[in-house]
Amino acid sequence: MFKWTFPVLLLAASGIPSTSMGQTTRAMITRAINDQQLIELPGNLRSEAIAANDRGLVADSLVLSHMQLLLMRPVATETALKKLIDQLHDPNSPQFHQWLTTAQLRAQFGPAASDLSTITNWLSSKGFAVNGVQNGGLIIDFTGTAAQVREAFHTEIHRLDVNGAAHIANMSNPRIPGALAGVVHGIVSLNDFRPHTNYKPKPAYTFTSDGNTFQAVVPADLATIYNLSPLFEAGITGEGQTIVVIEDSNVYSTADWKMFRWVFGLAGHTTGSLTQAHPAPASGPNNCVDPGVLAGDESEAELDAEWASAAAPGAAIVLASCQDTPTTFGGLIALENLLDSETVPAIVSISYGECEAENGATANAVFNTVYEQAVALGTSVFVAAGDEGAASCDAGQTEATHGIGVSGYASTPYNVAVGGTDFGDTYAGTAAEYWKATNSPTYGSALSYVPEIPWNNSCASSLLSSYFGYSAPYGESGFCNSSTGESEFLTTASGSGGPSGCATGAPATQGVVSGTCAGYPKPSWQAGLPGISNDGVRDLPDVSLFAANGVWGHYYVFCDSDQGDQGAPCSGAPSGWSGGGGTSFATPIMAGFQALVNQKTGSRQGNPNTVYYPLAAKEYGPTGSTSCNSSNGSTVGSACLFYDVTLGDNDVNCTGDNDCYDSSGDVGPPKPWPGRGGSGRGFGRTNNNGVLSTSTSSYSVAYGTGVGWDFATGIGSVNIANLVNSW
Numbered sequence: 128m129f130k131w132t133f134p135v136l137l138l139a140a141s142g143i144p145s146t147s148m149g150q151t152t153r154a155m156i157t158r159a160i161n162d163q164q165l166i167e168l169p170g171n172l173r174s175e176a177i178a179a180n181d182r183g184l185v186a187d188s189l190v191l192s193h194m195q196l197l198l199m200r201p202v203a204t205e206t207a208l209k210k211l212i213d214q215l216h217d218p219n220s221p222q223f224h225q226w227l228t229t230a231q232l233r234a235q236f237g238p239a240a241s242d243l244s245t246i247t248n249w250l251s252s253k254g255f256a257v258n259g260v261q262n263g264g265l266i267i268d269f270t271g272t273a274a275q276v277r278e279a280f281h282t283e284i285h286r287l288d289v290n291g292a293a294h295i296a297n298m299s300n301p302r303i304p305g306a307l308a309g310v311v312h313g314i315v316s317l318n319d320f321r322p323h324t325n326y327k328p329k330p331a332y333t334f335t336s337d338g339n340t341f342q343a344v345v346p347a348d349l350a351t352i353y354n355l356s357p358l359f360e361a362g363i364t365g366e367g368q369t370i371v372v373i374e375d376s377n378v379y380s381t382a383d384w385k386m387f388r389w390v391f392g393l394a395g396h397t398t399g400s401l402t403q404a405h406p407a408p409a410s411g412p413n414n415c416v417d418p419g420v421l422a423g424d425e426s427e428a429e430l431d432a433e434w435a436s437a438a439a440p441g442a443a444i445v446l447a448s449c450q451d452t453p454t455t456f457g458g459l460i461a462l463e464n465l466l467d468s469e470t471v472p473a474i475v476s477i478s479y480g481e482c483e484a485e486n487g488a489t490a491n492a493v494f495n496t497v498y499e500q501a502v503a504l505g506t507s508v509f510v511a512a513g514d515e516g517a518a519s520c521d522a523g524q525t526e527a528t529h530g531i532g533v534s535g536y537a538s539t540p541y542n543v544a545v546g547g548t549d550f551g552d553t554y555a556g557t558a559a560e561y562w563k564a565t566n567s568p569t570y571g572s573a574l575s576y577v578p579e580i581p582w583n584n585s586c587a588s589s590l591l592s593s594y595f596g597y598s599a600p601y602g603e604s605g606f607c608n609s610s611t612g613e614s615e616f617l618t619t620a621s622g623s624g625g626p627s628g629c630a631t632g633a634p635a636t637q638g639v640v641s642g643t644c645a646g647y648p649k650p651s652w653q654a655g656l657p658g659i660s661n662d663g664v665r666d667l668p669d670v671s672l673f674a675a676n677g678v679w680g681h682y683y684v685f686c687d688s689d690q691g692d693q694g695a696p697c698s699g700a701p702s703g704w705s706g707g708g709g710t711s712f713a714t715p716i717m718a719g720f721q722a723l724v725n726q727k728t729g730s731r732q733g734n735p736n737t738v739y740y741p742l743a744a745k746e747y748g749p750t751g752s753t754s755c756n757s758s759n760g761s762t763v764g765s766a767c768l769f770y771d772v773t774l775g776d777n778d779v780n781c782t783g784d785n786d787c788y789d790s791s792g793d794v795g796p797p798k799p800w801p802g803r804g805g806s807g808r809g810f811g812r813t814n815n816n817g818v819l820s821t822s823t824s825s826y827s828v829a830y831g832t833g834v835g836w837d838f839a840t841g842i843g844s845v846n847i848a849n850l851v852n853s854w
Contacts, residue, residue, distance in 0.1 A: 152200060152201060152204045152236065152237060152238055152239050153201060153239060154239040154241045154242050155201060155238075155239065155242055155309035155310040156241070156242045156245050156246075156306055156307065156309070156310060157306075158306050159306065160245070160249055160304045160306045160307065161304055161305070161306065162304055164304060164305045164306070165281060165302040165303065165304060165305065166302060166303060166304075166305045166308050167300050167301075167302050168300055168301045168302065168303065168312075168313040168314075168488070168489065169300050169488065169632070169633035169643070170300070170487055170488030170489070170631075170632055170633030170634070170643075171297070171300050171301060171313055171314070171317070171487045171488060171489055171490075171633075172296075172297070172298075172299070172300060172487070172637060173296050173318050173320055173485065173487075173637070174485060174637035174638045175287055175289045175294065175296065175320065176285070176287065176296040176297065176298050176318070180287040180288055180289050181285050181286075181287060181298070182285065182286040182287060182288050183285060183286055184273075184283055184284070184285055184286070185273045185284045185285065185286055185295055186273065187272060187273055187274035187277075188272055188273075188274070189272060189273040189284070189295075189453075190270065190271075190272055190453075191270065191271060191272065191273065191276060191284070191317075191452075191453050191454050192270045192414075192452050192453060193258065193268055193269075193270060193414040193452040193454075193455055193460070194268075194269055194270065194271070194276075194314060194315070194316075194317070194452075194454050194455065195266050195267065195268060195269075195314070195315040195316070195455055195493065196246070196250070196266070196267040196269060196311065196313075196314055196315075197265060197266055197311075197312040197313055197314070197315055197489055197492055197493050197496065198238050198242075198243075198246070198264070198265045198266070198267070198310050198311060198312060199265070199310060199311070199312040199492070200236060200238070200265070201309070204236055205236075207235075207236070208235075208236045208499070208503070211227075211503070212499070212502060212503055212541075212733075212734075213651065215227075215502075215503065215505075215733060216502075216652075216733055216734060216737040217737075224505070224730060224731075224732075224733070226503070226504055226505035226731065226733065227503045227504055228504070229262040229263060229466065229467055229471070229500075229504065230262070232263055232264075232500060232503055232504070233262060233263055233264040236264075237263065237264030237265070238264050238265065238310060242310050243260065243264065246267065246307065246310065246311065247260070247267060249304075249307070250267070250269050250279070253271070253275055253278060253279040254271060254272075254275045254278075254279075255269045255270065255271040255275055255279070256269060256270045256271065257269050258270060258408075258411045258412045258414065259408055259409075259410050259411025259412070261408070261409075261463055261467055262409050262467040263466070263467065263496075263500045265496055266315075266463060266493070266496075268408070268411065268414055276297075276317065280301040280302060280303065280314065280317075281299075281301065281302040282297040282298065282299045282300065282301045282302070282317065283297065283298050283299070284296070284297055284298075284317060285297075285298050294318065294319055294320060295318060295319050295453070296317065296318035296319070296320070297317040297318060300633075301313060301314055301317065312489055312492050313488065313489030313492070314489060315454075315455065315459075315489050315490055315493045316454045316455055316456075316487070316489075316490055317454055318454060319451075319453055319454060321375070321451060321456055322456055322458075322479040322480055322481040322486075322536060323479065323480060323481065323522050323523060324423070324424060324426075324427040324478060324479055324709075324711055325478050325479065325480055325511035325513055325514045325709045325710045325711040325714070326426060326427050326430060326478070326514075326707055326708075326709040326711040326712075327514055327620050327676040327707050327708050327709040328676065328693060328705075328706070328707040329676050329677045329682045329706035329707050329708070330676070330677065341677060341680050341681070341682065341702075342550075342558070342562050342572065342680055342681045342682075343570075343682060343683070343684045343701055343702055343706060344573075344673060344681060344682065344683050344684070345391050345569065345570045345571055345684060345701060346391040346392070346393060346437035346440075346569070346571075347391065347392065347567060347569045347570065347571025347573070348571050348572065348573040349437055349438065349716065350571075351571065351573040351574070351575065351576075352573050352575075352576055352577055352673070353576075353672070353720075353844070353845060353846065353847050354576070354846045354847055354848040354849065355438070355723075355847055355848065356848075357848040358723055358727075358847065358848050358851060359440075363723050363726055363727055363851065364396050364398075364399075364439060364440050364441030364442070364723070364726075365399075365438075365439025365440065365441045365442030365719065365722035365723055365726055366396075366398045366441035366442070366726060367398070367441075367726055368439065368441075368442045368443070368473065368474065368722035368725050368726050369442065369443045369444075369445055369472060369473065369474065369722075370435045370439060370442050370443070370444055370445070370474045370475075370476060370715070370718050370719060370721075370722050371445045371446075371447050371465060371472040371474065371475045371476070372428070372431040372432055372435055372444065372445070372446050372447070372475075372476045372478075372715055372718075373447055373448075373458040373461055373462050373475060373476065373477045373478075373479075374418075374424065374427065374428045374431065374446055374447065374448040374457075374458055374461070375418055375421060375424055375448055375449065375450065375451050375456060375457035375458045375461075376418050376419075376420060376421035376424035376425045376427070376428045376448055377403050377417070377418060377419060377420055377421075377425070377428060377446065377448055378403065378420075378425060378428045378429050378432060378446065379420055379425045379429060379687060379688060379689035379692070379694065380688055380689075381401055381403070382688075383429055383433070383686040383687060383688050383697060384401045384429070384432050384433055384436070384444075384686070385401075386686050386688075386697045387433040387436075387437075387685060387686040387697070388433075388436060388440070390569070390570070390686075390697075390701065391437070391569050391570065391701075392568070392569035393436060393437065393440040396440035396441040398441045398442075398443070399436055399439075399440050399441050399442060399443070399444070400443045400444065401432055401436070401444045401445075401446065402443065402444070402445050402446070403445075403446045403448065404445055404446070404447050404448075405417045405418075405447070405448060405449055405461070406447055406449070406461055406464040406465050406468060407464060408463075408464050408467065409464070409467045409468065414449070414452070414460055414464075415449035415450075415457075415460055415461060415464055416449060416450040417448075417450065418448050418449060418450035418451070418457055419450075420689070421451075422691075422692050423692065425687070425689055425692060426687050426689075426692065426693060426694065426705070427478055427479075427711055428446060428448065429685060429686065429687040429705075430683070430685045430687070430705075430707075430711060430712060430715075431446070431476060431478055431711065431714075431715045432444050432446050432715075433685050433686060434683070434685065434712050434715050434716050434719070435476060435715035435716065435718055435719045436719070437716065437719065438715070438716040438717075438718075438719025438720055438722070438723075439719035439720070439722035439723055442719065442722045445472070447461040447462070447465055448461055449461040449464075456479070458477065458479060459493070459494075459497070462475065462477070462497060462501075463497055466497065466500055466501055466504065466506065471501075471504045471505070471506055472506060473505065473506060473507065473725055473731040473732075474506070474507050474509070474718050474721050474722055474725065474731075475501065475506055475507070475508045475509065475718070476509045476510075476714050476715040476717075476718035477508070477509070477510045477511065477536060477542075477714070478510075478511045478709075478710070478711035478714050478715065479511070479536060480510075480511055480512075480513050480519065480522070480534035480535075480536045480537060481519075481534060481535055481536060482519035482520035482522070482529075482532045482533065482534055482535065482629075482638065483519075483532060483533060483534070483535040483538060483627065483628060483629040483630050483640075483644075483646075484520055484529070484532050484628070484629040484634045484637070484638050484639060484640055484641075484644060485520050485637065485638045486534075486535035486536075488631055488632065488633060490535065491535040491538075491629075491630050491631070492631075494535060494536055494539055495539040495540075495541065495630070495647070498539045498541035498542045499539070499541045501541065502541045502733045502734040503733075505731040505732070505733050506731065506733070507543070507718070507721050507725075507731070507732055507733060507734065507735050508541065508542040508543065508734075509542065509543045509545055509714050509715075509717050509718040509721070510534075510536055510537040510542045510543065510544055510545065510714065511534075511536075511537060511544075511545055511709070511710035511711055511713070511714040512533070512534065512537050512544040512545055512546045512547070512622065512623040512624060512667050512668040512671075512710050513533070513534045513537065513622075513623030513710060514547070514619075514620055514621070514622070514623060514674075514709045514710055514711075515527075515619040515620065515621065515623055515779065516583070516585065516587075516619055516621040516622070516623060516624075516625075516777040516778060516779040516819065516829075516830075517531045517532070517533070517623065517624060517625035517777065517778075517779070517819055517829045517830055517838065518530070518531065518532065518619050518779050518781070518819055519532045519533050519534045519623055519625070520532045520638040520639070521619050521779075522619065523619070524618075524619050525617045525618055525619070526617060526619065526779075526780050526781055526782050526816070527619055527779050527780065527781035527782075527785075527786075527787070527819050528781065528782055528783040528785065528787075529638045529639050529785055530639050530640060530785030530786035530787070530819075531625050531626070531628065531640065531785075531786045531819065531821070531829055532625065532628060532629065532638075532639075532640055533623065533624070533625045533626065533627055533628065533667050534623065534667075535629075535630065537623075537667060537668075538627040538630055538646070538647060538665055538667055539630075539647060539665070540647055540648075540650040540665055541734055542734075543669050543670065543717065543734070543735055543736055543739075544667040544668040544669050544841070545668060545669070545670060545671065545672065545710055545713045545714040545717045546581075546622045546623060546624050546667070546668030546669075546670070546671035546674075546710060546713070546777075546839070546840055546841050547581070547582040547621070547622025547623070547671055547672070547673070547674025547675070547708070547709065547710045547713055548579040548580065548581060548582055548622065548671045548672060548673050548674060548675070548772060548840055548844055549579065549580050549581065549582040549583070549673065549674075549675035549678065549679050549681060550577045550578065550579060550580070550673065550675070550679065550681045551577075551578040551579055551580040551590075551679075551757075551758065551760075551774060551775070552577055552578060552760070553679040553680050553681070554580065554590050554594060554679060555578065557578075557760070558680070560574070560760070560761065561573065561574055561575060561577045561760065561761065562574065570700075570701055574761070575760070575761040576760065576761060576763055576770070576846075577760060577761075578757050578758050578759070578760040578774075579671075579673070579757045579770060579772050579840075579843075579844055580679075580772065580774050580775035580832075581621065581622055581671075581772065581775045581776055581777040581832060581839040581840055582621055582622040582673075582674045582675040582678075582708065582777070583621040583622070583678070583775065583776065583777050583778070583779075584616065584618050584620040584621055584675075584676070584678045585607075585616055585617070585618050585619065585620065585621055585778065585779040585780050586600055586606045586607040586609075586612035586613075586616035586617060586780050586816070587600045587601070587607060587776075587778040587779050587780045587781075587818040587819065588600065588616075588621075588775065588776060588777075588778060589775065589776055589778070589828070589831075590774070590775045590776075591606065591616060591678075592605070592606035592607075592612075595609075595611060595612075597609065597612075599790075599826070600612075600778070600780075600818050601788060601789050601790050601816075601817055601818045601826060602789060602790040605790075605816075605818075607780045607816035607817070607818060608815055608816050612780075612816070613815075613816065616780075617780055617816065618779070618780070619779045619780075620676070621777045621778075621779055622668070622671060622674055622710060622777050622839070622840070623667065623668065623710065623777070624666075624667050624668050624777060624830055624837075624838040624839055624840070624841065625666070625667060625829070625830065625838055626646055626660065626662050626664050626665070626666050626667075626838070627646030627647045627664045627665040627666070627667070628640035628644055628645075628646045628664070629644035629645070629646070630645065630646050630647045630665075631644070631645050631647075632644040632645050639785055645664075646663075646664030646665060647664060647665040648663065648664065648665070649662070649663055649664055649665055649666070650665060650736070652734075652736050652737045652740045652741075653665065653666065653736070653740060654740065654744075655740060655741065655743075655744030656740065656743055656744050656747055656835040656836040656842065657747060657748075657749060657750060657751055657833075657834050657835030657836070658833045658834060658835035658836040658837050659835070659836045660838075666836075666838060667838070667841070668840065668841040669736050669739060669740075669841045669842060670717065670739060670769075670841050670842050670843070670844065670845060671713065671772065671840040671841055671842075671843065671844055672712075672713035672716055672717060672844050672845070673708075673712075673713065673844070674708050674709055674710050674711075674712055674713040675708045676706075676707045676708030676709065677706070677708065682706045682707060682708050683706065683707060683708055683712050684701045684702070684704045684705065684706045685704065685705055685706075685707075686704055686705065687704075687705040693705070720845065720847045720850070720851075721735060723847065723851050724850070724851050724854050727851050727852070727854065728854055732854075738854060739769075739842060740842070742768055742769070742850070742853060743768070743769050743835075743836070743842045743843075746767065746768055746769060747769075747771060747834075747835050750834065751771060751773075751834035751835050752764070752767070752771060754766075754767065755767035755768075755769060755770060755771050756770075756771050756773055757770040757771055757772045757773065757774075757843060757844065758773060758774050766849065767846050767849060768845065768846055768849045768850045768853055769842050769843045769844065769845055769846070769850075770843045770844045770845070770846065771834065771835065771842075771843045772832050772837075772839070772840040772843045772844065773832050773833065773834060774832060775831075775832055775839070776828050776830060776831040776832060776839055777830060777838070777839040777840075778818050778819050778820075778828045778829055778830065778831070779818070779819050780816050780817070780818055780819075781816070781817050781818060781819050782815070782816060782817065786819055786820060786821065786829065787817040787818070787819065787820070788817050788818055788819075788820035788822065788825075788826055788827075789816070789817035789818075790826065
């Protein structure tokens with residue numbers, strides 16, 4: 128077993144009340160299990176599991192290894208844990224930063240031992256091999272065949288053909304005995320669909336804004352733009368800290384990481400390191416197999432490890448990866464095992480995602496459960512908000528068809544959701560003011576902070592639309608229905624943000640916020656800033672950083688020498704290296720920034736949102752800060768902790784009837800919108816391309832920037848030196 132040696136400080140839990148080590152959860156299973164009295168577990172189907180894709184039952188003998196059964200706490204126990212987590216993050220509480228251990232978490236907030244025994248015995252009676260129980264007590268790892276799944280959970284596993292790709296999935300919601308209803312949340316997954324990465328390669332744009340050359344953003348530029356240099360000069364480089372990037376693939380070559388650091392002047396930070404590890408569970412059979420190099424995801428692994436190191440060059444980077452099982456994302460397994468280890472990581476970065484309405488009720492719940500455990504242990508979890516505007520169920524598509532939705536990986540109250548910006552200098556015609564004509568020896572060329580706008584490649588962008596001379600992006604004469612708009616800018620690629628809408632419940636239309644869907648309640652810390660919606664739900668993102676892949680001429684470079692999987696030789700000028708954008712870059716960078724905070728403070732911080740929002744509220748005040756407006760660019764206030772992005776939007780083009788406005792006036796009957804006041808969201812269309820909108824009768828961009836917090840960029844971006852020194 129790999130022995131974790133994270134150089135982080137595990138604070139003593141001496142301040143936890145003495146009752147915390149006593150079992151407080153009452154038994155919820157109070158009657159005999161009767162397999163004839165069943166209840167359905169709704170919200171656990173994939174949209175692909177339909178008759179048109181169905182190719183019949185899988186073989187009864189098909190082994191589904193390391194499935195996960197998620198349990199839930201009684202309401203009173205869950206309420207008590209939430210209260211304690213608030214106290215752990217409250218500087219005025221005697222429990223402040225007295226982080227729990229996993230043993231304490233299970234002892235006080237785990238399931239009743241009798242319930243756990245009853246459930247594991249029931250699984251065994253159905254022929255399943257119970258491999259183990261996560262130390263937190265709420266996740267049971269078990270293995271069985273498709274026939275055993277059908278017998279125990281009353282759902283069939285079928286083969287699917289989805290656009291030529293073979294998959295497996297359950298064709299109906301699982302059912303369990305009613306006696307288990309109060310403690311079993313559900314099966315995390317019974318399909319082999321995997322989350323998407325939030326990385327967008329740099330395409331061969333024909334639009335380069337009046338011939339301006341592309342600006343490849345390198346670590347030296349990051350240090351200039353977000354004010355890292357004063358920290359590095361003071362020795363705050365992440366030394367003594369560990370950043371874990373969660374993956375289901377190894378890097379193509381560890382030499383790529385070393386080349387990245389050498390070329391960009393980071394190798395002198397000799398405490399920086401990269402380790403690839405495959406964390407085994409605390410007990411039982413090993414569910415974490417070395418995944419090797421997984422085509423498509425290895426680029427994600429490369430850029431995560433490299434750019435986390437760019438932000439904190441003195442930190443140890445641990446790439447934690449497990450192979451996907453037939454039903455479970457390997458990255459989830461890696462994270463669970465890490466949080467169950469003897470030494471829990473202080474900082475975690477996750478660049479994968481899946482929209483809430485597609486991910487499913489139990490899969491959403493497992494991320495909420497795991498992140499909740501993480502912050503109780505003092506771990507800071509950074510998750511990519513997504514690369515598809517407010518249309519997270521349309522990731523990677525040329526248009527939005529499922530309406531407004533956010534990623535279930537990023538929407539919990541226990542993680543920092545990291546959004547994406549672009550630089551606004553090209554739009555403003557001021558690029559020459561912010562970039563030198565020649566590069567430094569480490570290829571840096573940024574002169575100062577650069578004004579930011581939301582990252583948005585879509586024709587629905589008001590800035591792109593106006594740049595090309597259109598008065599509006601929608602309608603028959605709008606940019607999205609022009610020859611240029613249709614040929615180059617039909618895409619959902621943009622920084623994600625929006626309200627949580629289907630964290631729980633089941634959609635009436637798969638992948639669409641509908642039916643019994645509801646969002647996570649708004650966390651207490653998401654308050655105090657102008658612009659924060661009173662919608663009553665968790666809103667994304669929290670903070671944003673540059674994440675564009677070239678639409679306005681700016682993108683990141685990284686070293687990925689796997690030429691067989693879209694890589695490029697890491698030789699010559701970095702302009703010939705791999706390039707791209709996405710919140711996959713912004714997220715490990717933000718995690719790296721947290722390593723600087725942890726080094727300066729000498730401690731782990733749990734959920735950083737509990738600090739971000741009060742600091743931003745103080746800076747912005749009730750009406751916003753003119754001095755800290757990002758549009759000021761190089762003249763922005765020197766004391767700003769956050770830069771308020773107030774120009775542009777992350778709106779995307781769309782077709783269909785879900786949140787898609789085209790100015791035709793053809794308004795259909797409204798659909799209920801659960802969890803946010805019951806406003807209607809469905810309406811008809813006549814033109815080819817509309818734009819995502821929150822209104823059924825007028826253009827109400829989804830979403831624009833504004834003073835303070837907004838759905839497009841959250842709080843905004845950061846001046847990291849000021850943030851670290853004000854923590």
